[in-house]
Amino acid sequence: MRKNSVLALIAAFTLTLAACSGGGNNAPSSSPSPSASANSEASATPDAGNDGGEKPELTMLMQYGLFDPNQDPVSKFITEATGYPIKYEMLPAENADEKLNLMVANKQNFDLMKLGAAQFYKLATEGALEPLDELIEQLGPNIKAAIKDDSWGSAMIDGKIYAIPETGSGISVGEELVVRQDWMDELGLQHPTNPDELYEVLKAIKEAKNIVPLTGTKDSIYGDIATAFGVVNEWNDIDGKLVHKAELPEMKQFLAYMNKLYSEGLLDSEMPINTSAKAIEKFSSGNAAMYKLAWWSASSAEAALKQNFPEAKIGIIPYLKSSNGEAKVGVNLATTWFIAVPKVSKLKEDAIKLIDAKLEKDTFKGLAIGQEGVHHELKDGKYYPILPKFNDDLTNASVFMTGVDEHNYPTYWQARVRKDPVLQSYYEAFQANAANTTIVVDPMSTAPPIDAVSRNKQKLTKLLDDQVLMYIAGSESIDNYDTFLAKWKAEGGEEYVKAANDWYQSTKQ
Amino acid sequence: MSLKQTFSEKLFNVFNYTFFILLGFSTLLPFINLIAKSLSSESAVISGKVNLLPVGFQMGTYRYVLENDMFLNALKTSVLLAIVGTAVGLFVTTITAYPLSRVQLRGRKWLLLMFIFTMLFSGGLIPTYLLMQELGLINKLPVLFLPAAINVFNMLIIKNYFEGLPDGLEESAKIDGASNVRILFSIILPLSLPVLATIALFFAVAFWNDYFTAMIYITDQDLKPLQLFLKELLVSSSGEFLKDNVDAALNTTPQSIQAASILLATLPILFVYPFLQKYFVKGVLLGSVKG
Numbered sequence: 001m002r003k004n005s006v007l008a009l010i011a012a013f014t015l016t017l018a019a020c021s022g023g024g025n026n027a028p029s030s031s032p033s034p035s036a037s038a039n040s041e042a043s044a045t046p047d048a049g050n051d052g053g054e055k056p057e058l059t060m061l062m063q064y065g066l067f068d069p070n071q072d073p074v075s076k077f078i079t080e081a082t083g084y085p086i087k088y089e090m091l092p093a094e095n096a097d098e099k100l101n102l103m104v105a106n107k108q109n110f111d112l113m114k115l116g117a118a119q120f121y122k123l124a125t126e127g128a129l130e131p132l133d134e135l136i137e138q139l140g141p142n143i144k145a146a147i148k149d150d151s152w153g154s155a156m157i158d159g160k161i162y163a164i165p166e167t168g169s170g171i172s173v174g175e176e177l178v179v180r181q182d183w184m185d186e187l188g189l190q191h192p193t194n195p196d197e198l199y200e201v202l203k204a205i206k207e208a209k210n211i212v213p214l215t216g217t218k219d220s221i222y223g224d225i226a227t228a229f230g231v232v233n234e235w236n237d238i239d240g241k242l243v244h245k246a247e248l249p250e251m252k253q254f255l256a257y258m259n260k261l262y263s264e265g266l267l268d269s270e271m272p273i274n275t276s277a278k279a280i281e282k283f284s285s286g287n288a289a290m291y292k293l294a295w296w297s298a299s300s301a302e303a304a305l306k307q308n309f310p311e312a313k314i315g316i317i318p319y320l321k322s323s324n325g326e327a328k329v330g331v332n333l334a335t336t337w338f339i340a341v342p343k344v345s346k347l348k349e350d351a352i353k354l355i356d357a358k359l360e361k362d363t364f365k366g367l368a369i370g371q372e373g374v375h376h377e378l379k380d381g382k383y384y385p386i387l388p389k390f391n392d393d394l395t396n397a398s399v400f401m402t403g404v405d406e407h408n409y410p411t412y413w414q415a416r417v418r419k420d421p422v423l424q425s426y427y428e429a430f431q432a433n434a435a436n437t438t439i440v441v442d443p444m445s446t447a448p449p450i451d452a453v454s455r456n457k458q459k460l461t462k463l464l465d466d467q468v469l470m471y472i473a474g475s476e477s478i479d480n481y482d483t484f485l486a487k488w489k490a491e492g493g494e495e496y497v498k499a500a501n502d503w504y505q506s507t508k509q
Numbered sequence: 510m511s512l513k514q515t516f517s518e519k520l521f522n523v524f525n526y527t528f529f530i531l532l533g534f535s536t537l538l539p540f541i542n543l544i545a546k547s548l549s550s551e552s553a554v555i556s557g558k559v560n561l562l563p564v565g566f567q568m569g570t571y572r573y574v575l576e577n578d579m580f581l582n583a584l585k586t587s588v589l590l591a592i593v594g595t596a597v598g599l600f601v602t603t604i605t606a607y608p609l610s611r612v613q614l615r616g617r618k619w620l621l622l623m624f625i626f627t628m629l630f631s632g633g634l635i636p637t638y639l640l641m642q643e644l645g646l647i648n649k650l651p652v653l654f655l656p657a658a659i660n661v662f663n664m665l666i667i668k669n670y671f672e673g674l675p676d677g678l679e680e681s682a683k684i685d686g687a688s689n690v691r692i693l694f695s696i697i698l699p700l701s702l703p704v705l706a707t708i709a710l711f712f713a714v715a716f717w718n719d720y721f722t723a724m725i726y727i728t729d730q731d732l733k734p735l736q737l738f739l740k741e742l743l744v745s746s747s748g749e750f751l752k753d754n755v756d757a758a759l760n761t762t763p764q765s766i767q768a769a770s771i772l773l774a775t776l777p778i779l780f781v782y783p784f785l786q787k788y789f790v791k792g793v794l795l796g797s798v799k800g
Contacts, residue, residue, distance in 0.1 A: 061728075064741065064745060064750075065745070065757070066579075066742060066745045066762065067579065067730075068578065068579055068730040068731065069730060088730075089729065090728060090730065091728070092724050092737075092741065093740070093744040093745045094724075094740070094741075094744045094750075099725070102634075102635065103728075106638065108647070168755065169755065275747070277555065277764065280555055281555060281556060281557035282557075284552075284555060284556040284557070285556050285557045285558070294758070296755060296758040297758070300551065300555050300763075301555070303555070304555035305556065307550070307553055307558070307565070308558065336754075395760055398756040416759060419759075
């Protein structure tokens, strides 16, 4: 009964649209059948992938990007490939959550929403999103082929799918310690392989150059050094149980080490307030010798360094080894975006059809890396972008994606890294170094949204981060860490850890 | 000055002048730094070498910004908003202020109180949003100026100015047979140019600088005014936004282009000041004397 009324609505909408639009420039070029047949066809064959008839205009809410989505070449490509005219609206760059709540509370009409994890969880539990199991089953053969079983879990609440999960580029590491190689050579220093050697190297640089050698940002506390102490991921599997990094006994050793660096003037005291631009500035102006570089800022960092010191060289320090000689790298594979259909949408079936059409193998490839010979070329099994065409047309492609072809996207995506040889060389060097270590995937990556986790995560992360900075800067004594941990547990940590473990144990049965 | 200055007085003056010249100059420093950054090569900006003079001179940033459709679109929206918004705001505020400035208006005190009430209490963000939605104003240009068209504070300044004009003017116009509307437009307004220019400037600057209204009510990229565009340009290049978003991190806006955008977004309204400056001080003062 309800389905019929939805169909009738769709049909009515298509008709009005067909009547009004006439020669609109958004009309797909590949829709030969006259609009008069749209009515009968739409109601007669709801499930078949009918290409005939005018398709209704869909409205999609996307995350912020600095471009006009309705003018972007990618949006034209999607409309041409799928036949759907789409109106895009964006959340603001700041206060996006508030704005989203405002729009949802006021039942503003969207047919598709691309949401972050917290946004998705909030809307789904508030009942604002449509469960999609049936629609995907009926209308989404490409969706089912594109998305791996593991990923679906992240979009399920109480056994129902509320969104198409969009994962990223597969296993890859983003950051690694880099050092002023010219100074290392000048001082005859070797790359450190563990925290103790790192300490000696930093000390030698400090003495020779009279600078604070290691800099960083607030967001880069963990990573290389912490991992060498055993603080690998946010969540760690210890003897089959999930342990949060705050609970790890190694955390104290890590903090004591960082505090030692800090108090001896080896670690930048402005680290808690540095932005990543500031860290690059310190490194490239010769005020720091070492910091954790993200490969995506490698080209600008290297160019800035060469500007100041044409002779300077950047050396990449292999991931540090722990005391038992093993190097590890922590990776989080959590779903980044969730593509949901809100309950207020009147075009739910079309929304799913659109997602399905975008995930059709060739269409998705076109969306990700364009046409062969025009936007990209294939060399030794690797995709290389053709510039500037690739940048002109596809710079913003990822913002438009609604789920990715998980079998192929990691390969396609790397074309973006190959836009720039410097970028590419750092990316590849980091990945090669990581391949020499044990890559540990955060076990919570594939977890579904869990109430106690979503509720506490943000608050507890902030609580821990703030406290950790105090320990590093020495304004709190690390002897009191256990007191802090008790407080952390009392403020939700206990239930946070328990909920995560309940889920983790359930996956093993 | 017939009195000869003593040495210490001279010294004091020299010190005073130097101090205030330096102080005045220091307010210009951020602008100079911004200009230098916008004219420098990106790698010089990133490495922190640019202070007051450009390093690695280039003008490409300005060409880039001025060829950017989003910037031009936002500029168009902002100019339109400032002009239309100021005109509407000034008109509505004036015709509200005039009756309220006349003692013969019945219930004047209560009416005034009602206006002042809205200065102290507002409906709050969400009810206002709902109202705008019911009025069908979401994602429409008027939402940016209609709710702000009457500014009670500005209205009171104009009202006070009107009250300061001699009653005789109005009486003699009445005797000559002029209607109330005629009196307002032919007698009162021409005499009130200073205050009107001041309030026009208030409106123009407020509309030009406002990003919040647009952030709340506008999601359509084509309707975003310049300040919102600027804010989003800066926020989308900041660490908080880029965290966990590799694709966005790959496309950040270079700092030199950010600097050029900030400068180009600030200049237009800066040029309005000199033309209205002469009315400015006079206008605010005159209006407030009788308050």
